[in-house]
Amino acid sequence: MRRPNAALDFHRLREQRDTMFLLETIKTPMLTLRRQWLPATPEHLLFIGTPWITGTAQLSELGMTYGDFPIWAPMMDYLLLLQTSNASLADAQLLAARLRRQKNELEAANKALGALNAQLQLQVNERIEAERALHEAQQQLHKINEELEERVHQSIN
Numbered sequence: 017m018r019r020p021n022a023a024l025d026f027h028r029l030r031e032q033r034d035t036m037f038l039l040e041t042i043k044t045p046m047l048t049l050r051r052q053w054l055p056a057t058p059e060h061l062l063f064i065g066t067p068w069i070t071g072t073a074q075l076s077e078l079g080m081t082y083g084d085f086p087i088w089a090p091m092m093d094y095l096l097l098l099q100t101s102n103a104s105l106a107d108a109q110l111l112a113a114r115l116r117r118q119k120n121e122l123e124a125a126n127k128a129l130g131a132l133n134a135q136l137q138l139q140v141n142e143r144i145e146a147e148r149a150l151h152e153a154q155q156q157l158h159k160i161n162e163e164l165e166e167r168v169h170q171s172i173n
Contacts, residue, residue, distance in 0.1 A: 029053045029061055038068055047078055066091060072099050 030053070037052060051065030066085075069075060072095055075082070085091050 026061065030055060037063075037065075069095060070098075071095075071102070 049065040053061045056062040
């Protein structure tokens with residue numbers, strides 16, 4: 017008995033008739049039965065139960081199909097809901113992995129762009145400095161040119 021964790025005692029089982037029991041079969045250890053013990057006679061208890069299935073793959077492992085369950089049994093709804101839930105979880109995990117991969121790619125691209133931006137900023141600063149130096153040189157040349165023109169003009173007069 018997997019649940020409750022207690023010894024199989026007739027009186028204890030009779031007292032706990034509203035308790036859910038999980039019994040693991042000896043012949044097929046993967047098969048667990050779920051339900052409760054009901055008094056059949058003062059000396060006998062009746063175990064009313066169904067297989068405790070935790071996934072659709074377990075059905076084929078146990079040699080069972082959906083047809084082995086009555087239409088009214090909630091187990092079928094549970095298994096379909098579980099299958100849908102597992103598929104959604106798998107899809108979400110794939111999406112999360114893809115998003116992590118894209119995040120890593122974007123971070124790497126951002127780092128590379130940051131390095132390129134730093135190089136471009138250095139080139140821009142160098143160009144600004146070169147243009148400033150060129151402007152100063154042009155001003156000096158213009159000043160020298162004006163001085164030469166004035167000297168030439170004075171020497172002619």
